[in-house]
Every structure is written in structure tokens, then in C-alpha cells.
Amino acid sequence: xxxxxxxxxxxxxxxxxxxxxxxVLTLLLLLPNDSDTADGSSxxxxxxxxxxxxxxxxxxNVKNINIKTEKESYDIASVGDEKWEIAAxxxxxxxxxxxxxxxxxxxxxxxxxxxxxxxxNLAEYGLEKPATVVTVTYTDGxxxxxxxxxxxxxxxxxxxxxxxxxxxxxxxSYSASSFEKKAYDYLDTTILNLxxxxxxxxSSSATSSGEAAEEVIIERFEIQRKGLDKPxxxxxxxxxxxxxSGISLGTYQITSPLSVTADDExxxxxxxxxxTLSGSSVEVLKPSAAEKKARGFNDPTAVIKVKxxxxxxxxxxxxxxxxxxxxxxxxxxxxxxHTITGYNVMLDGKDLIYSVSSYSLPWLTMEAKDxxxxxxxxxxxxxxxxxxxxxxxxxxxxxxxxxxDEDDNDVIVPKxxxxxxxxxYFKSYYQVLLGIxxxxxxxxxxxxxxVMTLQYEYHDSSRKTDKLEYxxxxxxxxxxxxxxxxxFTARYSTVxxxxxxxxLIIQNKKVDPN
Numbered sequence: 186x187x188x189x190x191x192x193x194x195x196x197x198x199x200x201x202x203x204x205x206x207x208x209v210l211t212l213l214l215l216l217p218n219d220s221d222t223a224d225g226s227s228x229x230x231x232x233x234x235x236x237x238x239x240x241x242x243x244x245x246n247v248k249n250i251n252i253k254t255e256k257e258s259y260d261i262a263s264v265g266d267e268k269w270e271i272a273a274x275x276x277x278x279x280x281x282x283x284x285x286x287x288x289x290x291x292x293x294x295x296x297x298x299x300x301x302x303x304x305x306n307l308a309e310y311g312l313e314k315p316a317t318v319v320t321v322t323y324t325d326g327x328x329x330x331x332x333x334x335x336x337x338x339x340x341x342x343x344x345x346x347x348x349x350x351x352x353x354x355x356x357x358s359y360s361a362s363s364f365e366k367k368a369y370d371y372l373d374t375t376i377l378n379l380x381x382x383x384x385x386x387x388s389s390s391a392t393s394s395g396e397a398a399e400e401v402i403i404e405r406f407e408i409q410r411k412g413l414d415k416p417x418x419x420x421x422x423x424x425x426x427x428x429x430s431g432i433s434l435g436t437y438q439i440t441s442p443l444s445v446t447a448d449d450e451x452x453x454x455x456x457x458x459x460x461t462l463s464g465s466s467v468e469v470l471k472p473s474a475a476e477k478k479a480r481g482f483n484d485p486t487a488v489i490k491v492k493x494x495x496x497x498x499x500x501x502x503x504x505x506x507x508x509x510x511x512x513x514x515x516x517x518x519x520x521x522x523h524t525i526t527g528y529n530v531m532l533d534g535k536d537l538i539y540s541v542s543s544y545s546l547p548w549l550t551m552e553a554k555d556x557x558x559x560x561x562x563x564x565x566x567x568x569x570x571x572x573x574x575x576x577x578x579x580x581x582x583x584x585x586x587x588x589x590d591e592d593d594n595d596v597i598v599p600k601x602x603x604x605x606x607x608x609x610y611f612k613s614y615y616q617v618l619l620g621i622x623x624x625x626x627x628x629x630x631x632x633x634x635x636v637m638t639l640q641y642e643y644h645d646s647s648r649k650t651d652k653l654e655y656x657x658x659x660x661x662x663x664x665x666x667x668x669x670x671x672x673f674t675a676r677y678s679t680v681x682x683x684x685x686x687x688x689l690i691i692q693n694k695k696v697d698p699n
Contacts, residue, residue, distance in 0.1 A: 193683040236355065239347060240294040240321070240329050247288045251320040252364055259286060259368040263324075271368055277470065277537070278373035283366065290363035291321045294329065296354035297342055303351055310353060311335030311346035319364045333361055375533050376500075376539060379460040379493060402436060405492040406456045408548045415442035417553055422446075423648075435563060439553050443672045445623065446558040455547045455556075459491055459500070464539030465527055468506075471536050480504055480529040480538060489548050503529035503548065506540050559622035561667055562651050563639045567595050573636040574618075574687050580689055583611070587644075598682070603628060606693050614690040616698040617683050621655070623673035627664050631656045631671045636663070637684055655680050666687055 247269070250261040262283065264270045269284040300310075307313040311334030320330045330348035337344065337355060345356040380401040408417040418441040437447040437456070469476050477483065481503030489500040507523035527540040528549075535667060543549065572583040583606075586598045600612035635654040642650050654666040655675065663680050665673040686696045 205476060235629070236295040236297060237299060238295045239331075239350075239354075240292070240327075242292045242323055242327075244285075244288050244292045246323045246325065247291045247321065248324045249322040250287060250291050250364075251322075252366075253318045253320075254316060254365075254367075261371075271371055273368060274372060274470070278375070280373055283371045284575075287363045287366070290360050291319075294321075294331070294360075296345065297354050299352045300344065300355050301353040304346060304353055307334075307346075307353075312344055312346055312353065312403075312476050315346075317361075317365055331356075333364065347654040359564075369470065372467045372470070372537070374464040374467060374539060376462040376464055376530070376535070376541070377460055377498065380457070381581040394558075401460065403456050403459070403491060403493050404439075404495075405490075406459070407490040408487060408551060409490070410487040411441070417441065417551060419447055419452075422563075425625070435558055435560070438562075439557065443670060444552055444562075444667055445553075445672070446560045446563050447556050451556045453496050455551065458545070458547070459489065459498075460493060460595065462500075462541070462545060464530060464541045466540045467537055468529060468540050472531075472538050476477050476538070477503075477531075482529070482531060486528065487546075487549055496661065499533040501531045501533070502541075502546060503531070503538075505529075554626060557623070559624075560619060561621075561623050561653065561665055561673055563619060564643070566597055566612070568643050568645065568648075569641050570644045571640075571642040572618070573640040573642070574616070574683075575640075576636070576684050576687060581691055583690075601691050604693070606690065607695075610690060610693060610695050613696040613698040614686055617686050617696060621653075621665075621675055621679045621683055623665060623688075624662070624676055625674050627658075627671055627674050628669075629658055629664060631664050631666055633657070635666070637680055639683075 232305045245267050248263050248267075252259055252261070259271055259273065261269050261271055268281075269288055270279065304312075312332055315332035315334050317333040318330070320335070322328050329350065331332050332346045332348075333356065334340070334344040334346075340358065342355040342357050343361040345354045345361075346352075347354065402421055403419075407417040410417075418439065419437040420440045422436060422438055425642060434448045436449050437452065439445050469480070482501055485503055486503045486505070487502040489502070491498045491500070495683070505525045506527045506529060508526055513629045525543060527542050528546060530539045530541040530546075531537070566585070567587050569585050569672065572585065574581045574583075581601065586600075588596050588598060590596050597608050597612065599606045599608065610632065621639075631654075633656065635656050637655045639653045639655075640651075649668075652668055656664040656671070657677075658664045658674065661677060663675040663677050664671050665675050667673070689696055
């Protein structure tokens with residue numbers, strides 16, 4: 186007999202191994218699953234599952250959904266034309282998307298698997314006292330009732346029982362979440378939605394067509410707050426641009442607790458954010474006087490008063506809302522501190538109390554010093570009728586008028602002692618005057634006589650004169666007193682340059698604005 190080669194032996198051995206393995210696999214497939222109990226009451230949790238259809242209807246067939254939790258019970262009822270509503274919320278803005286979600290879920294209910302064929306140990310699955318009981322009534326009279334218990338260990342499902350059926354099912358968490366909303370979750374949490382084309386304090390935006398959108402400017406913004414001796418008030422400047430002088434005038438004047446121009450860049454959207462304010466949730470619908478008092482509205486943390494587009498709005502911020510104590514039952518032992526999750530907020534004219542995050546309420550911490558411009562006042566040159574500069578015993582009066590050129594542009598005509606000065610020379614000098622900027626807040630009292638006084642009178646006779654007096658503080662700096670209030674300091678060098686350039690401009694000589 187011919188001797189088999191090593192290669193042939195190896196091939197035969199491999200074939201035998203394949204046959205043996207195939208037989209073992211066939212045997213395993215024919216044997217019952219070891220995880221099944223004798224009565225077939227459980228299913229292998231690692232096997233592939235097929236959805237178990239419990240209800241298969243169309244959304245329009247959902248007539249009523251009753252949702253009952255430990256804290257409330259409410260009905261979502263059909264009000265015709267495939268629309269649904271919670272009766273208690275009638276008259277308030279509600280979220281159609283929420284109703285679409287819950288009624289879609291109610292029309293098609295399927296379990297992901299059967300955990301137990303027979304209900305037992307319900308407390309173990311949170312089903313003895315279920316967190317949520319849902320009863321759905323359909324237009325054909327069918328009634329479906331399910332109870333939702335605890336979450337599965339992997340968080341992907343909820344244990345569920347169905348009235349009239351024996352098993353304990355697993356229902357996917359995403360679908361279950363549609364039935365676990367509070368009634369108030371169906372309310373629109375938008376508090377204000379004004380001027381949405383542009384919410385920047387200072388810059389215009391572009392529309393989808395490429396055209397510049399109208400700039401959103403609040404006319405007046407007042408913050409009353411515990412801890413503030415005087416309210417913080419921002420007032421829109423009448424003219425916020427001055428192309429002729431080359432200086433950005435800003436948008437707002439801080440008028441209280443001191444008078445100074447606001448810095449647009451520092452302000453950002455801290456004012457205009459008011460116009461698109463939303464809460465994270467609705468806390469109380471139609472609150473009683475007692476509920477308002479309990480939430481801090483008798484002595485509010487802050488009151489915000491805003492005038493926009495000719496209308497007045499008042500926002501009241503009550504007590505802070507902290508995390509619930511039952512979120513950490515061992516709070517004392519664990520050292521848990523209740524963090525602020527939001528504030529109770531009401532808008533006059535809306536009978537709702539919202540929870541609004543601290544992030545959306547910058548007015549709780551705003552201070553005037555953080556939003557001041559370096560410019561104490563910035564009068565637009567076209568608005569100014571007379572500039573009077575007093576240095577020592579000498580008074581210099583500059584009279585300004587405005588004419589139009591052939592292109593309808595403003596032309597400034599400055600005069601001193603009846604002599605017309607060169608427009609560009611005077612504009613440079615005007616920039617020097619405006620360039621006496623504040624360098625900080627003053628804490629000293631003024632004494633003696635000012636080294637220089639600057640006074641602006643306006644073409645608009647209803648506008649009050651602005652008077653700036655500059656005092657030597659004895660420490661190499663200047664105290665600025667604006668309209669009787671000595672709130673700021675300035676660098677001596679800027680005042681010195683203004684005094685020197687005054688002697689140049691009265692001779693109609695060129696002034697270096699830098």
C-alpha cells in the first residue's frame with residue numbers, strides 16, 4: 186500500500202474535525218434552550234427579540250389619554266381635526282409638537298420583549314405602585330391601560346404591565362418618556378419673543394434675502410434689585426452714530442446710579458436678550474396670591490422694566506429654585522448642598538410663574554461699573570449748538586450750525602467770535618475734547634476751582650445742557666464732575682492737551698487729534 190503523504194493526512198484530519206463540529210452544532214440547535222424554565226415563564230435576555238404589538242392604530246383614532254402619576258392626573262382629549270388639548274391649559278399657548286409626540290406613541294404601542302409570562306414580584310419591578318398609569322381610549326371604543334414601573338438595569342426600557350394581559354413586558358424608554366411628562370410640560374415656555382430678526386445690542390443683521398435687517402434697540406432698560414441703592418438704568422441715545430467726527434458714539438447712556446455712556450461691546454446682548462426670553466419650565470398656572478408670596482413676588486429679588494417699540498414690559502424675579510430634597514435623601518450625611526437650578530419669574534400680563542435659569546438672567550448681577558464706556562458724554566457734533574470752554578478766567582465760545590452740501594451731507598459751520606473756522610480743524614479739536622475719557626471711578630470730594638470747564642448746549646432746546654468740570658485731585662490726576670456729580674477721574678495729560686489745543690483752534694490753526 187502506498188504511503189500517505191503528510192499533506193494528505195492533514196487534509197483528511199481537517200475534514201473529520203469539520204464533520205464533528207457540524208454534528209455538535211446540529212445537536213445544540215435541536216436541544217431546548219437551557220435558560221427556559223419548565224413552565225416557559227422567562228425568555229433569554231440575550232437572544233434577539235421581536236417587537237410584541239399591543240396596539241396598532243392610527244394617530245387620528247386616539248380620542249383621549251389619561252395620564253396618572255403620584256403627583257397628578259390629567260387628560261389629553263381630542264378637540265377635533267386631529268388636534269388635542271389638556272382642558273386645564275385652555276387659554277394658554279401650548280406645544281402642538283408635544284401633543285403630536287404623545288398621540289403618535291399612543292396609537293402604536295409595542296413591547297420590546299416579554300420579561301415574565303406571568304406577573305409576579307411586582308414590587309421588584311416597580312409595578313406594585315407604578316410611577317405612571319396610562320389609559321388610552323380610541324374612537325372605536327377600545328380602551329388600553331398600561332402601568333409603567335422601574336427602569337431596566339441598562340436604562341433602555343421600562344417594566345410594564347397591560348390590563349387584561351398576564352405578562353410583565355419591557356417597553357422602550359424613549360416611547361415611555363412620551364407618557365411621563367407633567368401637564369405643564371405641554372405649555373409653551375416662551376416668555377417674550379420680540380425683535381427676533383436681530384438680538385444684538387449694537388449691530389444690524391442681514392435677512393435671508395441679503396438685505397440689512399432693522400436694528401433692534403431697546404428704548405429704556407431699568408434694573409431694580411436687592412443690594413442696589415439706586416436702580417441701574419440704560420437709556421437709548423438719541424443719535425448713536427457720528428460719521429463726521431469719526432467717533433463711535435455708542436447706543437446707550439447709563440443714567441443711574443451715575444451718568445456715563447455705556448460700552449456697547451461690554452453690553453453685548455445683556456439688554457436685547459430680554460426680548461427673546463424663555464423659561465426652562467412652567468412652575469404654576471394661574472398662581473394665587475399665596476403662591477406668589479411663597480415664591481417671593483411680594484419682595485422680589487429683582488424687577489426689570491423695559492420700554493421697547495413704544496411698549497412697556499415688567500419682569501419680576503422671585504425666589505431662587507433649588508434642587509429637590511428628594512433627589513438626595515441622604516443629603517445631610519453626604520454633605521449635599523442644594524444648588525440653584527433657576528428663579529421664579531413672572532411677566533406682567535401673563536398669569537404664569539416660570540422657572541428661568543440664572544444664565545438667562547444676567548440682570549441679577551449687572552453693575553454699572555462693568556458696562557461703562559471710557560467716554561463720559563459723547564454729544565453728536567450735529568446736535569451741538571454751542572461749545573463753551575473755560576480755562577481759568579478765559580471763556581471761549583464756539584457756535585456751531587449745520588448746512589447741507591450738494592449730496593445732502595451735513596456740513597458743520599463752526600464760528601469763534603464771528604469768524605468761521607475750518608471745519609476739519611474744528612472736528613479734530615472736537616475729538617480732542619471728547620478724548621478726555623474717564624480712567625476710573627472717583628472717591629474723593631472736589632475742592633477749589635476747576636482747571637477747565639467744558640459745556641455743551643444743544644439745538645434741541647428740550648435737551649439739558651451738559652457741563653463737565655475738571656479738578657486737579659492733587660495726586661497727578663483729574664476729577665471729572667459731570668452736571669454736579671464728581672463720579673470719575675481722568676488723566677491730566679488729556680486735559681492739558683485740550684487746554685493747549687483750545688489756544689490753537691481760536692487762531693484757526695490745525696489741531697492734531699491724536
